Amino acid sequence: MALYLFERTGGTLNTANVKNIITQAGKNRQQPAIYNPALYTYEEKSTKKVQASGPGDMATSPLEHAATQLGFKNTSVLFVAEGADDDNDADMPAARSIGSITPSIGNLLGATQYGVSIKMDQATVEALSNGDYSLYGFKAVQSSAGGGRPLVWFKSTEFGLDTGVSWEVQYEAYTSRSAIIPNGQIKGLSSYPIDLGQMLEVETPQGTGVVVDGTAGMISIENRTATQVTCGISEVVDGTPQPLCAFPLYGNGLDAIVPIQKVMFTFSTRPVNTGTVIEQAYSQSILIDLTAKTNREVSFDINKGWAWGGYSWAQAIRPSTNVVPLLIESNAF
Template sequence: MATFNTTVNISPDDVKILKAEGYSLYGFKSVAASGDGSPTVWFHLPAEKLLTSTKITWQEQFQAYNSTSTVAPQVVIEASNTINTDLGELVTIEKGSGNIESTSDGYPGAVSFLNNDTQRFTVGINQLVNGKSNILCAFPILGAGSARVITPITKIALIFSTEKIETATVITKAMSAGAFIDLTGTDSRTVDYAINDGWSAKGGNWLKNFNAFTDLKKLLIENTSSREKALSERSK
């Protein structure tokens, strides 16, 4: 099970200011999928837990969920069912009950979903971060054999904000300026944050700054489509 981490370095003076003004650190995770899905708050570090060197650690340990929550801004996704799964597995929503099961019939490198029920659901994946398995995305899925294929990507977004937002909340616009960090080809990154200068990585082109109100759906969700069509056809 691969483990990844990102360390955020902040000066002692800036940590004091962030804590005094109630800034929390919010994290989001990137995926590849098709359809009108949205990122959700993956993790939240409250102001009192900020350090001069704050380390975020996550593993390739996944769960899948289905939900009747609507995918809309500021909605907290509440899972109806959650199940352990892994990359390459197929999560099937059973007809009549809406329960889910995971089998080894999916696409490599992705968590696939197949909805055999006659009800529309919201589906997505959880990933273990800082010791907790939290929802990181939400996608609508129609019934009668519709499919979703969600591929986790080793890219994260970090945002400091004074807003109070729960994990699993759908967020489509950045609450404040943030950093988009690419861990492709590595398992660790170190970044710097200063309250007046923002995010930096000593010139590393794997960090991209983004502004408040940036469209997080465009930033974090890479579009794919052919796999879902093939999966739906395969189930018929």
């Protein structure tokens, strides 16, 4: 017997909602036999918290993504190990089931949420706002595949004296027919929720397919057609999966990608959208490594640039620097 604790902040949640979430997760992953609400018994712990007891076969990331799809934003799912049958145990935070992770790759995702706090003074905030600046974010990956490029992961014009950026360990694998060209945008995604240790099998020239078991510690995408497509992974930021990299996937080929906890931030007036291919830094940027700690604090000054105390977990990136090797790390798995 396993326990799943569904909890929502900023809204209510009941048994019927949770049943719909489980059903939707099964549709997304084409695994209705596993994500079957009839296999579970439910107890409403409060107006925001529901406990589901049953088989421990469901992964939490697809459940949380399904909750967002259905409009139940800010819903988290905690998995309590089998055998925990006490009510107090059910309310205790537990490790999320996110698949196997290979320690040698340096991607130890023990936590479920990561964040960076950006401190700025009033003069900097006013200068950025008056100058029509946007905050751009980029996320790093490791892969042995060639030709990969980072994408604009998120874009925001909402910032202030203390700007927080957070993201969750929830992934999707996607394909697209868009070409990978500098400053081009990757559009028309066929996207599927996926965990580390799973593989997207592309079955049609249009890029559609199914998610199956793959290689531990990585997200794999196999092209079972003779048509080249573009592929990559997305990660949830602000509740929405956004593509963060793009790789060419040739006919009958296989790309393996490992998301790592490195992010790059930059303020720029450049008018680009999420999903845009980037090769050079738009302006002075900062590359932050959150492998050892899930939250970091940095500061930005409109004249002095980025500051973080000079610690080894971050580095400044000069304008026009080639960021491809910084955000697409080569690794022979």
